[in-house]
Amino acid sequence: MEKDFCEYCNAVLPENERLVTVYRHRRGQHFIFERVPARVCARCGERYFSAAAVREMDALMKRTKKAIPSCICTGDRIAASLTRKFALLARI
Ligand SMILES: [Zn+2]
Numbered sequence: 001m002e003k004d005f006c007e008y009c010n011a012v013l014p015e016n017e018r019l020v021t022v023y024r025h026r027r028g029q030h031f032i033f034e035r036v037p038a039r040v041c042a043r044c045g046e047r048y049f050s051a052a053a054v055r056e057m058d059a060l061m062k063r064t065k066k067a068i069p070s071c072i073c074t075g076d077r078i079a080a081s082l083t084r085k086f087a088l089l090a091r092i
Contacts, residue, residue, distance in 0.1 A: 004039070004048075011043035020047055026061045033057055 004013045017037040024031045036057070038047040049057075 006041040006044060006046055006048075008046050009041065009044040011041055013039045013041060013048060015039075022047075022049075022057065024057065024061065029061070031057075031061055033060070 005011065006013055017039050019035040020038045020040065022031075022033040022036045022038075024033070036049065036053055038049050038053070040047050
């Protein structure tokens with residue numbers, strides 16, 4: 001299997017993802033996603049998410065009503081919908 005490298009420190013990224021908490025904001029709203037799978041660089045701690053995870057988080061943020069100032073979403077369904085293979089890494 002081809003290795004992926006951290007774009008910051010060039011360390012080899014671990015094959016296995018960990019479940020992390022992600023803070024994001026969109027149009028002044030703040031979102032916390034819990035248990036989102038990510039590959040975490042062992043050297044510098046940079047986190048890499050699959051394109052599917054990023055897409056899923058974006059979809060959840062779009063679905064949230066404007067009246068709610070902030071929301072906490074669980075990433076369980078994100079994890080469930082993801083394949084184990086990372087075709088594309090995205091940094092957010
Ligand atoms: Zn790194």
